Amino acid sequence: VPSPTTHELGVLLxxxxxxxxxxKLAGEAAERLGQTAVLGELLAxxxxxxxALNLVHESEVLHFLAEIGVILLLFEIGLHSDLDExxxxxxxxTAVAVVGVAAPFLLGFGLARAWDxxxxxxxxxxxxxxxxxxxxxxxxxxDLGRLEDVSARIILGAAVxxxxxxxxxxxxxxxxxxxxQFSVPVLLWTLLTSVAFLALALVLGVRLAPWLxxxxxxxxxxxxxxxxxxxxxxxxxxxxxxxxxxxxxxxxAAGLVLAKTDERAHIQELLHPTxxxxxxxFFVTIGLKVQLGVFNPAQAGAGPLLLFTGLLAVAxxxxxxxxxxxxxxxxxxxxxxxxxxxPRGEVGLIFAGLGLTAGLxxxxxxxxxxxxxMLSTFIVPVWLRALYRKExx
Amino acid sequence: VPSPTTHELGVLLxxxxxxxxxxKLAGEAAERLGQTAVLGELLAxxxxxxxALNLVHESEVLHFLAEIGVILLLFEIGLHSDLDExxxxxxxxTAVAVVGVAAPFLLGFGLARAWDxxxxxxxxxxxxxxxxxxxxxxxxxxDLGRLEDVSARIILGAAVxxxxxxxxxxxxxxxxxxxxQFSVPVLLWTLLTSVAFLALALVLGVRLAPWLxxxxxxxxxxxxxxxxxxxxxxxxxxxxxxxxxxxxxxxxAAGLVLAKTDERAHIQELLHPTxxxxxxxFFVTIGLKVQLGVFNPAQAGAGPLLLFTGLLAVAxxxxxxxxxxxxxxxxxxxxxxxxxxxPRGEVGLIFAGLGLTAGLxxxxxxxxxxxxxMLSTFIVPVWLRALYRKExx
Numbered sequence: 001v002p003s004p005t006t007h008e009l010g011v012l013l014x015x016x017x018x019x020x021x022x023x024k025l026a027g028e029a030a031e032r033l034g035q036t037a038v039l040g041e042l043l044a045x046x047x048x049x050x051x052a053l054n055l056v057h058e059s060e061v062l063h064f065l066a067e068i069g070v071i072l073l074l075f076e077i078g079l080h081s082d083l084d085e086x087x088x089x090x091x092x093x094t095a096v097a098v099v100g101v102a103a104p105f106l107l108g109f110g111l112a113r114a115w116d117x118x119x120x121x122x123x124x125x126x127x128x129x130x131x132x133x134x135x136x137x138x139x140x141x142x143d144l145g146r147l148e149d150v151s152a153r154i155i156l157g158a159a160v161x162x163x164x165x166x167x168x169x170x171x172x173x174x175x176x177x178x179x180x181q182f183s184v185p186v187l188l189w190t191l192l193t194s195v196a197f198l199a200l201a202l203v204l205g206v207r208l209a210p211w212l213x214x215x216x217x218x219x220x221x222x223x224x225x226x227x228x229x230x231x232x233x234x235x236x237x238x239x240x241x242x243x244x245x246x247x248x249x250x251x252x253a254a255g256l257v258l259a260k261t262d263e264r265a266h267i268q269e270l271l272h273p274t275x276x277x278x279x280x281x282f283f284v285t286i287g288l289k290v291q292l293g294v295f296n297p298a299q300a301g302a303g304p305l306l307l308f309t310g311l312l313a314v315a316x317x318x319x320x321x322x323x324x325x326x327x328x329x330x331x332x333x334x335x336x337x338x339x340x341x342x343p344r345g346e347v348g349l350i351f352a353g354l355g356l357t358a359g360l361x362x363x364x365x366x367x368x369x370x371x372x373x374m375l376s377t378f379i380v381p382v383w384l385r386a387l388y389r390k391e392x393x
Numbered sequence: 394v395p396s397p398t399t400h401e402l403g404v405l406l407x408x409x410x411x412x413x414x415x416x417k418l419a420g421e422a423a424e425r426l427g428q429t430a431v432l433g434e435l436l437a438x439x440x441x442x443x444x445a446l447n448l449v450h451e452s453e454v455l456h457f458l459a460e461i462g463v464i465l466l467l468f469e470i471g472l473h474s475d476l477d478e479x480x481x482x483x484x485x486x487t488a489v490a491v492v493g494v495a496a497p498f499l500l501g502f503g504l505a506r507a508w509d510x511x512x513x514x515x516x517x518x519x520x521x522x523x524x525x526x527x528x529x530x531x532x533x534x535x536d537l538g539r540l541e542d543v544s545a546r547i548i549l550g551a552a553v554x555x556x557x558x559x560x561x562x563x564x565x566x567x568x569x570x571x572x573x574q575f576s577v578p579v580l581l582w583t584l585l586t587s588v589a590f591l592a593l594a595l596v597l598g599v600r601l602a603p604w605l606x607x608x609x610x611x612x613x614x615x616x617x618x619x620x621x622x623x624x625x626x627x628x629x630x631x632x633x634x635x636x637x638x639x640x641x642x643x644x645x646a647a648g649l650v651l652a653k654t655d656e657r658a659h660i661q662e663l664l665h666p667t668x669x670x671x672x673x674x675f676f677v678t679i680g681l682k683v684q685l686g687v688f689n690p691a692q693a694g695a696g697p698l699l700l701f702t703g704l705l706a707v708a709x710x711x712x713x714x715x716x717x718x719x720x721x722x723x724x725x726x727x728x729x730x731x732x733x734x735x736p737r738g739e740v741g742l743i744f745a746g747l748g749l750t751a752g753l754x755x756x757x758x759x760x761x762x763x764x765x766x767m768l769s770t771f772i773v774p775v776w777l778r779a780l781y782r783k784e785x786x
Contacts, residue, residue, distance in 0.1 A: 008453075009456075009457070009460060009634060009640070010631055010634045010635055012457055013460075013627050013630055013631040013634065013640065014631045016624075016627055017624050017627045017628045017631060020620050020621075020623065020624040020627075021621075021624050023620070024612075024614060024616070024617055024620050024621065024624075027614040028612050028613065028614045028617070031613055031614050032613070037614045037615065060401075060453060060454060061453060061454055061457045063402075064402070064405055064454045067402060067406075143615075219417070219421050220421065220424050220425070221417060221420040221421045221424050221430045222430065222536075222669060223417070223665075223666070223668075223669025223670070223673075224417055224421070226666040226669050226670060227413050227416070227417050227669060227670060227673070228413075228414075228417065230413065230670055231409075231410050231413040231414050231417075234406050234409055234410045234413075235410045237406055238403055238406040238407045238410060241402060241403045241406065242403055247402070247406065270666040271666070272616075273616065273619040273663040273664070273666060273667055274666055274667045274670060275616075276615060276616025276619050276620055277616070277619060277620060277623055277667060280616075280620070
C-alpha cells in the first residue's frame, strides 16, 4: 500500500502551511500596493520556490491540491455566470477565439521559421502560443468585481471555445509528429466528442440538476449539499479530462448548470471558504514552476536565446491583443478583451512538453517557450488592473 | 518535476468523486436505519475498496486528503470545546487514560504469552492495543449532538493523554526491538517534549492568538480568516507530528486555542463546509484498508488465527471498557466512557507495522492485529449509539 511515511506527511503539511501563509501575506501586500492579490500569490510562489528561498518543492500532492484549486475557481465562476448571457455572447466569443488562436499561431510559426527552425518545430512553437488559460484573467476580473461585465462573458466564452480549438490543434500536431501526416477522422472525432460533451453536459445538466438537487436537499445527513455540488463539479471535470479537454472546462460547465438550480446562492455561500483555501495553492504553484536561472545572461548562448524569447513574447502578446479587434459589438472595449486573452497556462506547457518529448527543438527552445508562457501569465494582472483603473478615472 | 500525468490526474479526480458520493449515500442510508453516518462511511470504504467492488485504490494523494480530513475534524472539535472545562476534567481523564493503557497492554501481553509468542513479540501485541483513536468516538458524539457532555470531555482529554502515553510506549518498544534494552534518557526526552509542546501551544496560543487574529481580521484580501485559521491548525499539526505525536493532537490544540478568540463563531461557520468535504474521506479510507480475505475460513490455518483474533478482540474491548471504572466523579456514566475509548486507529496500525518490520510475529500476526484494530473501530458507532438511545428511553 503506497501510504506516505510520517516524514513525508510532515513535509507535505509544512509545505501547505508555507504555501497558504505566503499566498495571503503576498496577496495582502499586492492589494495594499494597488495590485490584485493574484499577482502577489504568483510572486509568492517564485519567492518560496527553487529559484529563490527554496522552501517548497513541487510534489504530486501539491499538484493535485493546485488542480482542485483551479477546478473550484472555475466552478465558482460558472456559478456566478449566466448561461443564457454566455450563449448570447457566443458568436462574438467565437470570433474572438478564432482570431485569438490564428494570430498567435501564425506569428509564432513565422518567427520560428525566420529563426531557421524546421517546419514541424515551427508548427509546435505556433501551437504553444494558441491556448488561453482563463484562470488568471477570471481571477483578476473576480478580484476587481468585474465578472458580470459583457467583456468578461466574452472572454470566458472565448476561452472555452479556445480550449476546443486548442484540442483540435493538439490532435493535429501530435498526429503530425507521430506519423508525418494529418488524420482527418481523428480531427473530426475530437471536434465531435468535445462539442457533444459540452452540449450534453449543459442541456442535460440544466434539465436534470434542479430535480437532482431538490432530492438531495431532502437528505438528512450533514454536509450533503456541498459534497454533492463538489462531487458533481469533479465528475464533469473528470469526464472533460478523459475526453482530452481541460478539467476546468468541465468545472465551469458544472458551475453554469448548478447556477440554474434553486440552491445556487446556498452552494455559492458554502463553496466560498473552501475555494478561499485551495485557489491560492494553484497560483502559488504556477509561481513555483518559474526557473529564474533560464534568464541568467551570464550563461553561454543566453544572448540569442533571450532575444528569441523576447520576440516570441511580443508575438504571444500581440497575437492575443489582435483578438480584441474581432469585437464588433458596440460599447464593448476591445483592449480589455485582448489583454484578458493573453495568459497562457497548463495547455501551453503541455504543447511545449510534447515538442520536447518528440525531439523538436530541444531543451533551450523548451526553456524559451516556458518563459513566454510564464511572462504572459505575469503581465496580465498588472495590465488588466491598470486598464480598469484608467477606465474608472 | 514529479508532476502527475493527465491520466493519473483523471484517476485521482474519479477516485475522489466515488469516495464523496459513496460516503454521503452510505451515510444517509446508515442514518435512515437508525445508525450514525460514520458507520455508513466506514462500510462505504469496505464496499468500494479492494475487498469488494474494487473501484478505488489507496494512493498518496488520497492518504493526504484523508489526513487533512481527520485534522480538520479534530480542529473543529477543538473549536467546539472549552479548554477550562477540559482542564477541570484533567485528573479524571488521566485516571481513565492510565487504566485504558495499562489494562489492554496487560491483557494483550498475557494472551500472546499464553499463545506461546516470545516475550518481545508479546510486548508488541500489548502495545498495539493501547492507543485510543479519538476520531471515531468524537465523530459519533458529534453526530449524536453529545460533544458538550461531561463524558465527552473526559474521553477527549483521556485520548490526548493516551496519545502521550502511547508515544512513550512506542519509544520504549522501538528501543527494545533495536537494542534489546530500555533507554531512560529517550523516554524522559519523549515525555518532556510532548508535554512541553502541549503546554506551550496552549499557554502561548491562548495569549497570542486573540491578538494575532484581531490583526488578521484587519487585512483586506479575500479569505484571510479561513486561510490563517487552517494554516494555524496545520502548523500545530506539523509540529506535533515532528515531535512524534499524532497530527490530530496539534489540530485539537489549535482548535482549543482559537476557541478563545473573538473569531470563534466565524471560524466555525467558515470551516463547516470544508470539514464536510474532507472528513468523510478519512473514514472511507479507513474502510478501504480492510482486507476481508484475512477472515476467509477456507484458508489454511485460518481456524487458530481466527480464534486468536477473536480472543485478542475481546482483550482489546475489555481492556478499554475497564478504563470506565476509573470514573470516580458522581453522575458520570462509566459505560459510555469505556466504550468511547475502544476505537484503535492509525497509532495501533503503526505499532503493528513496527512489529512486522522488526520481524516479530510475521504477516499472520500482523493480519490479526489489523483485524482487531478494524473491529474495535467498527463496533463503537453501533454500540455508543445504542447506549445513548437506551439512556434517552
